[in-house]
Every structure is written in structure tokens, then in C-alpha cells.
Amino acid sequence: MAELLYQRDVYGKTLVELGKTNPNIVVMDADLSSSTRTGLFAKEFPQRFFNMGVAEQNMMATAAGLASCGKLVFVSTFAIFATGRAWDQVRNSICYNNFNVKIVATHAGVSVGPDGSSHQALEDIALMQVIPNMNIIVPCDGPQTRDALLAVSQVKGPCYIRLGRAKVPTVENKGEFKIGKAQVLTQGNDVAIVACGTMVNEALSAVSNLQTKGIKARLINMHTIKPLDKDVLLDAARSTKGIVVCEEHSTTGGLASSVDALLSEQHPTKVLRIGIKSRFGQSGEPEELFKEYNITAGDIEKAAQAIVSR
Amino acid sequence: MGYSDDKIKDLELKAMNIRRLIVRMLGKACSGHPGGSLSSTDLVTALFFEVLKHKPKEPTWPDRDRFHMSKGHCCPLWYAALAESGYFPQEKLFTLRQMGSMLQGHPDRRTPGVESASGSLGQGLSVSLGIALAARLDAKDYRVYCLMGDGEIQEGNVWEAAMAVSHYKCDNVCAILDYNGFQIDGKNSEVMGLEPVAAKWQAFGWHTIEIDGHDMRQILGAYDQAKSVKGKPTIIIARTVKGKGVSFMENVVGFHGCAPTPEQVDKALKELE
Numbered sequence: 001m002a003e004l005l006y007q008r009d010v011y012g013k014t015l016v017e018l019g020k021t022n023p024n025i026v027v028m029d030a031d032l033s034s035s036t037r038t039g040l041f042a043k044e045f046p047q048r049f050f051n052m053g054v055a056e057q058n059m060m061a062t063a064a065g066l067a068s069c070g071k072l073v074f075v076s077t078f079a080i081f082a083t084g085r086a087w088d089q090v091r092n093s094i095c096y097n098n099f100n101v102k103i104v105a106t107h108a109g110v111s112v113g114p115d116g117s118s119h120q121a122l123e124d125i126a127l128m129q130v131i132p133n134m135n136i137i138v139p140c141d142g143p144q145t146r147d148a149l150l151a152v153s154q155v156k157g158p159c160y161i162r163l164g165r166a167k168v169p170t171v172e173n174k175g176e177f178k179i180g181k182a183q184v185l186t187q188g189n190d191v192a193i194v195a196c197g198t199m200v201n202e203a204l205s206a207v208s209n210l211q212t213k214g215i216k217a218r219l220i221n222m223h224t225i226k227p228l229d230k231d232v233l234l235d236a237a238r239s240t241k242g243i244v245v246c247e248e249h250s251t252t253g254g255l256a257s258s259v260d261a262l263l264s265e266q267h268p269t270k271v272l273r274i275g276i277k278s279r280f281g282q283s284g285e286p287e288e289l290f291k292e293y294n295i296t297a298g299d300i301e302k303a304a305q306a307i308v309s310r
Numbered sequence: 311m312g313y314s315d316d317k318i319k320d321l322e323l324k325a326m327n328i329r330r331l332i333v334r335m336l337g338k339a340c341s342g343h344p345g346g347s348l349s350s351t352d353l354v355t356a357l358f359f360e361v362l363k364h365k366p367k368e369p370t371w372p373d374r375d376r377f378h379m380s381k382g383h384c385c386p387l388w389y390a391a392l393a394e395s396g397y398f399p400q401e402k403l404f405t406l407r408q409m410g411s412m413l414q415g416h417p418d419r420r421t422p423g424v425e426s427a428s429g430s431l432g433q434g435l436s437v438s439l440g441i442a443l444a445a446r447l448d449a450k451d452y453r454v455y456c457l458m459g460d461g462e463i464q465e466g467n468v469w470e471a472a473m474a475v476s477h478y479k480c481d482n483v484c485a486i487l488d489y490n491g492f493q494i495d496g497k498n499s500e501v502m503g504l505e506p507v508a509a510k511w512q513a514f515g516w517h518t519i520e521i522d523g524h525d526m527r528q529i530l531g532a533y534d535q536a537k538s539v540k541g542k543p544t545i546i547i548a549r550t551v552k553g554k555g556v557s558f559m560e561n562v563v564g565f566h567g568c569a570p571t572p573e574q575v576d577k578a579l580k581e582l583e
Contacts, residue, residue, distance in 0.1 A: 026447065050443060050478070058470035061433040065440020068426050069448070089467070092430040093437060097419055 002169035005142030008106045011163060012037025014149045015074060016044050022153065023048075026071045028063055030056050035165075036076040036106045056081045060089035060101075067099035072153060079105035079121035079162060083128055090158075095133045100156050103128075104149070107165040109248035110276065110293060111198055111286040120281030126253025128160040129226055135159040136225040137179065138247075138255075140200035141170045144223060147177035155179065162197060164248075166286050169201050174221060182229040188216030191304045192236035192243045196222045196255050199246035199274070202290070205297035206304060215308050228258050230266075237263050242270030242307035246300055251275035270310065272303040317360070318526045324394065325355040325526075329555045330582045331390040331403060337575035339407040342415065345565045346459055347387040349490040349523070349550040354379075356529045357455055358391040366396035369422050375452050376441050378426060380434020381459035381488065382416040383567065389413050389421065397423040432465025434458065435485060439471055442480040453537070457486045461493030464502045469514070475543045476515030484536040485516075485545040488523065490552035492563050511545045523548025555582055 019025050019041055028050045033039035042049035052059035056077055063073040075082070082105040083090070094101045105124065112120045128134050137152065137159065139145040145163060152159045174183045185200070186207050195203040200221050207217045218240060220232055236243060243263070245256040256273040263269045276293050290296045329351050336342040357377060358364075365371045379388045386406060393400045398412075398421075405411035412420045416429030426437050438456040445452055462468065475483050487507070495501045504510075508518045517539045521528040529548070536544035552566070553559030556578040559570075570578055 026443075048447065052474060053477075055470035055474065057433075057467045058436045058439075058474050061436030061467065061471070062440040062443070062474065064426060064433075065437035065442075066444050067440070068437065069441055069444030071444055071447070088430055089433055089436070092427060093433050096427050 004167040006167050007145040007163040008037040010142040010145040012040035014146045015041040019045050024072050027074045030059050030077040032077050038076045056086040057089050060086040061093040063101045064093035064099050067101050073101045076104045079108035079124040083124040091131050095131045095158050098133045102159045104161045106163045108162045110281045110289040111164050111166045113286050114283050116283040117280040122250045122276045125249050138162045138196040141168050151179050180224045180227045182232040183221040186219040188218040189239050190216045191307045192218040192240045194220045194222050195246040198248050202297045206300035209301050237267040237269040244272045244303045246274040251277050321526050325352050328390045332386045333578045335386050335403050335406045336569040338404045341569050343383040343567045345552040347384040348554045349552045350488040352524050354391050358395050361533045376454045378434050378438050379457045382428030385417040392423040431462040432467035435471035439475045442483045453482045455484050460489045472514040480543050481540050483543040487547045490550040492552045494566050517542050517544040520547045523550035
């Protein structure tokens, strides 16, 4: 049984770790520091933590001001508020200036669960993806959350890191983490499965089920959505019968859209999308919601079979 | 605070010169925002040529005071003040709004001396708060000046920032409100009433100073007073005349975002002598 971790626990602890060696790090939150776990940093470094209250627009533009003076700023709130509520501030004050602000948003996707639609960001990747200068990372588990944080702290410029609310199983043997370089988790030439975040674990189950049916699937952990690893995708398109893209996000504007755009221009390939198809979320347990929105391992498996049997 | 008559006269002359540059730049560009640039000219001239600690030849001097023009559409004024201070050669001013120019239609970081873009209203006070907090973390005593428009304070973000600057007791922040009474669609009072302006800022925990924004002595006095206020931020609410200095632009809402024709430029320059 794989280890289960909250990505946000790892986030809070990693912030403290980074804060110890880098006095230039500043952290901000909008009254959700207990949920996002930035509270751990606040406790350790109260001078370098700013709670901005329930005012995300002000928080983002204030982060820009801090970054304009050379600070490395980590800003956190729920994904829905970070990207939707404060989009103009993220675009104009952070990204247009190319400031060193890392937006680490938690509670993305339907796996938020009982809180329901208002708190389930299914559009956040889309909203961030269209902004020039913005980089996007969706770590698949706890350890990868730490890897991503350490990596982005070494690179200047804005970044959006998307985390979930629920505990996620640790994915073993992922290999080295490099921004913009996807990880091929299983080898296979029948079909490729490209997944990010929580969907990587679903996809792993699908791959092992497919294996028992004699189908060899290549599983790609696309932890960086932007910049996209084009080489790994083009290679998958060339060597398999098609690609299943899996994300806990709208099928419009997220990972699938980027994969589609790349392949339709450079190597037209059958792409099936596992994600939320223009619907709002709702209350429920994560597993119930994954079933309701057809984003389970079983759904991935079916899509992969459909590609193989074309 | 004593300022000699010569000092006042010198600043008034500089302001006149900047108004002339604004009119010429906008005439050349054939688009842009004269009204609010001219109404803020005296406020910004006093800052750049008397108040700000800055080194135009060393724009990233760590101890510099910061100026941020949150009402980015009035950047012709900002650009003219920067050029006249020596940040870049004056001839660059006449590339305003042209393809490839370092002087964009709304400010961004390609202009020496502009540290953060603006243009989407309501964000500058938040940016200034970030700068003020950075000063605190770095134990620096520089000050942050943020120019806002009156229509701009209809943005909700402004009041989020007002609350936060006050909460963090940033007495190194000095906001300046160019209260000329007009916005694109007409008078503030008709579009979206702002009054009581001073009481609103006071209620948010700010020290307020109300002045005639074209009286150089009052302007300098206000900046001095703002520096002496401790434990809370200050806002200078400056009553101004939109299009100040050019008779046919004064209080004419049509000149909010409309450049003068070549004939109007000539006429305006005659008045600005």
C-alpha cells in the first residue's frame, strides 16, 4: 500500500524548509492559512508571513509589489479564488511584469468533495495557461510537491502550482523531477496515457488493468503543463495508436487542450479526453464524484481500449 | 515648512514645461489622455523635483523612494517627469504610443524608472503596499508614493488595499488622489458618487490631507506633513482641475482620453507660456 499524504502538508513543511535557508522568501495567504498549511511558515517566520484577509485581488497585487523589490513570494489560497477572483491582478501585476511570484493553490478539482461547486476549481489551469510568462505545475503526489517547490524556488518568474485537498497515494519510481520534462512511468507502444495531478494514480491503476488484458500502455506524468514537454508527446504520438489525456479539470483549456493543439499541428493523433466536460462540480465524496464525472481508472481503461481497438 | 519663493517659482516653471511636453507628446501620438495628465502635473512635478529621494542615473539605487502611477493612463506625465529628471533623453518622449517604443500607451517596465506596469485600474495601491512591506523587511526607510485617479477609487481592489495598508500600519505609504471630479463618462457625482471621500479614507484608518492640487506651496506642505505622520498611512486628497492649464481642455470631459489636433496643440502651447 502506497503512502498517503496531503500535498498541502508537504507544501507547508517545504515552505519552512525553504524559509530556513532563504531569508528572501515571503509568504502570503488570504485567510486560509490553516487549510493551505502556509500557517506552518507563519508560525516559524511571523515577520515574513502576511495574512491579507479575504481579499485575493489585493493579495496578488501586493505580492507583485513585494516581488518588485526582489522578494521571492509564495501566495496561497484555494485554486478557485487564486485564479478566478484575482485573474486581472495575476495577469497585469504579476505576469505582465514577469515578477517572481509563485501561486501555490490548494483545493483544486472535484476531489475537494463536500464543499461543492463553488469551491471546486475546474477552470484554473485554463485561466492560468492563457497568460504569457506563467508556468504551470501540477504535482502528482506529496513528494513531487516538494520537488516542484524546490525547483520553482530556483527559477525566476511567475508560476502556478496546483494542489488538491485530499490525501493522495505516493507514486513510486518517478525518476528525477525537472520543470518541463515529463516522467514516463510505464513503457508501452499500444496506447499512451498522459495524466497530471491526482489522475496519475487513477491512470496507474488503469495501466495495470490494461496489462492483464494484454495492452501495453505508456503512462506519462505530465507534471508541467506549461511549458509542455513536446518531445515526449510527439514520441508517444508516433509510437502508439493514440493518446488518452487525464486531468481533474475541464476538458477545455487544460492539459488536453494543450496536447490537442500540439498534436493537431505537428502529428495528428487520436486524442481522447478524460476530464470534466463543461459541468459544474457538486457535493459528494471524492470517489463518488470521480464516478459521477467519469474520471476513474475504469473510464481511463475504457478510453484506452477504444483507442487500441480502432 | 519654509519654501522660498524662488523654489516655488522654479517648480511652477518645471510644471509648465512638463505640461508643454504632455501636450506635444499627445499631439504627436494622436491618442492618449491629456485631462488627467494635466490635472496631476503639479502633484507629480513636486514629487520628482523636490520630494523624491532618487538617482535618475541609477534607477535601481536600493534606497530610492518609489513612485507608482496607479492611474496608468496618465503616463505622458510620468514619462515627461522621468525624462526631465534624466532617466532617459527627452527626444524619446515623442515616440509615445508608437510601435516598438519604450513608452507604451500605458506604463510598463520597458521604461527606465517604471518599476511595475499599470493601466488596469485599482491595483497600484496594493503594489505600493507590497513595496512598503518589502521596505519593512529590509529595514529600509524609503517611502512609497502612489498616484490614483478619482474614478479609480470606484474599484473594489482600492478598498481592499486601503484596509490592508492601514492594517499593516504602513506610514511609509503616501497615496495621492487626483480629485478632478471627472471620469470618462462624465462627472464622478453622476457616474458613481465618491463623497464623502475624506471620511471614507479616515474610516479605513488613513490620515487625510485635503489641498488645492495646483498650489505648489500646499502640495509641498502636504508631502512634508505625510512624512511626519507615524503609525498610519496618509492620503493627500488633491482638488484639481481636469485639463489644467489649457483653457479649452479644462473641465471638458471629452479631453479625458482624446489627443489634441495640431491646431489645438499650437493653441495650447501659446497658453502654456
